[in-house]
Amino acid sequence: MAETDMDDLIEIIEKETDISEIPTSLPMMPVRDVVVFTDMLIPLFVGRDKSIKAVEAAADTDRYLFMCAQKVADDENPGKDDVYQLGTVGRIQKMLKLPDGRIKALIQGITKARVVKFKKQKPWFQVEVEMVEDKEIDTVDIEIEALMRNVRDSSEKILALRGEVSGDVGMILEQIESPGKLADLVASNLRLKVEDAQNLLETVDPAQRLLRVNDLLAREVELSAVQAKIQTNVKDEISKTQRDYYLREQVKAIHRELGDNDEKIAEVNDYSQKIKKAKMPEKCHKEALKQLKRLDQMHSDSSEASIIRTYLDCIVEMPWSKSTKDFLDIQKAAQVLERDHHGLEKVKERILEYLSVRKLNPSMKGQIICFSGPPGVGKTSLGQAIAKAMKRKFVRISLGGIRDEAEIRGHRRTYIGAMPGRILQGLRQCGTNNPVFMLDEIDKLGSDFRGDPSSALLEALDPEQNTEFSDHYLNMPFDLSKVLFVLTANVTDTIPSALLDRMEVIEISGYTREEKAVIAERHLFPRQLRENGLIRRSITVTSGAMDTLISQYTMEAGLRNLERKLGAICRKIARKIAEGQKGKFQVTKATLQKYLGPPVFQPELDQEESQVGLVTGLAWTEVGGEPLYIEVSLCHGKGELTVTGQIGDVMQESARAAFTCIKADMDILGIDKDAFETKDIHIHVPAGAIPKDGPSAGIAMATALISAFTGKVVNNKVAMTGEITLRGRVLPIGGLKEKALGALRAGIKTIVIPEKNKKDLHDLPAGVKRKIKFIPVRDLAQVLEVAFVDRDQD
């Protein structure tokens, strides 16, 4: 195999060889990839067997060798037709046998020759050749001279473009005067294709050959120029990349100096992802991006940046488009409500109606339900049950004592420590935009110079407005229309009327003893057992114990204290078990004291005997209904009326009205006419420290006054409620159910009620109606018929 290293510049051997001395029968060596020109000194690696043999045969004789190019470079064993007939006779100048069997030979081209005959096959090709000489040129004319100069220039140009030093070569080229030799030297260095080189070799006219070389050179110049340009572009590209890298590093350094480090870049990226994920409305999305851009341009340690960060955290966590799927299986919902709550039929029915409408009309505008009733009657747990039934999330916030509008609507972002309002905070916490949202204690909402929270609440609750609820902090509208608001209140009178107007109030009054016993047995006690780590089987509370627990250890409309007391019993038993005591524990009426100490309430005590001037009224307070005792005393004086016992204006007026009423009718009532001039009248309503108000004690006060003036004894088993007019008419009152339950708790057997309240009896639990006698009255005379104790009976 022959290889050439074209970068080793071939030397010009000027020494002339006598061609006639060269034998015409020569060993032939096919060479690939290269055409050997005359006067060319070429190093060859000879590897193929036949070629090695040919070189050895030449070396053994006079070192002449015929070299011709093979037509196909890959051909390992070319035949006579696979090589060009015209080649070059060369002379081996040096040769070296390499350890791997190959030969390295330095061969000099002497003359061109053509194969005349392929001789008998030896281990190598032996050929008969005839020498081919160049056409003679007599004189080098001007045209050839110009051509030669051109060729020299182009060669130098190429060398320069290739980045090779041209000094020596330029000199050598300058020294060559023969156009043929110049053509051969340049051609041998041009990295020509074998066909092109062979073509040149075969051109025997030196001028013609030079012309061709010139053409090839021109092409080569162009190629080299393009190549050089590409190279420059690549270099440019590399240096541009380097420059960019350098600039980027500088920008990074500047950012670092400004506090914009990698963390900040990561933070900004993180926020932009989160903003995308939050799926907020277009307008809000724009605002969020605006704020993010501001953050990006800020020093990350600045206080403003931390404000923006808190703001972005808030808006990306808002449930703009996250909602739970409503579950509206009415029967299942009924089961959930029934399982968690005993009684409350009307309330449950209303809730199921609501769910049914929602099922038929999913786009129904959010209605506002308000549960009103004393503490511990299950308002909150009903709200939770609604959420459970609909499979919605449940949020609860308490509005008690809120006076600042910003609590509802949020602070403007300019305030330090500004936050969104409680409604949006609640939504952010629960993570969906359609929870059951309970606003507790709406009746305790206040207002002062910091604004009116109820008006902000109105905007949040009103289905007409709340699609675009604007929170000051968020500073963008948030749609609250999917939220199911449930409000709770103890009384409805203190709820701002604009709010009250928009809600559907569902009254939940207290429970009777029987109801409490059932609820305690089914719900409260099992829960307390669970919470205290006890098993049901190990403890029993007898019904007698439960009854005493309800009547003597609690005095409430709801169930909170009862549950607390049951908890106390469970804790005591838990301790015993933990200390190693075994067996079953039974809580009876007799052992109850052991667990809870002496009874706290003695309901019958206050009214042990009937007296003159002492009447039992009924009050309706936030904690339910309860007896209200009215005392009247007469003492020596000038007819002055004093009313005490922390009573409000309305009650004061009611006392005056009652007084005037009986004064006007004193004859009929049998009151001594001097009594009003000679006696001072004092009406007192204990307990004096608790504020009381309302007109419903009117008939009770009138009765107490009459009793005091006439000396008639008032039946202590009769309670009364009703407003009185100056003409002695009895007007209706509110909260009859609560009052009746309170009276029952206090052991009252008869209640005098205004006739117009007769319709409310329908709503009373059957147990109450069974145990209490209700006497509807139209005027004071009818009240008195019931109120006074028959002396004979007495």
Ligand SMILES: Nc1ncnc2c1ncn2[C@@H]1O[C@H](COP(=O)(O)OP(=O)(O)OP(=O)(O)O)[C@@H](O)[C@H]1O
């Ligand atoms: N009808 C009922 N059936 C079963 N459990 C009840 C019933 N009513 C109330 N409860 C239980 O009584 C406890 C007190 O009820 P809850 O906390 O709902 O009262 P509330 O009316 O919301 O009181 P507040 O007005 O003070 O918030 C709860 O544990 C609740 O489960």
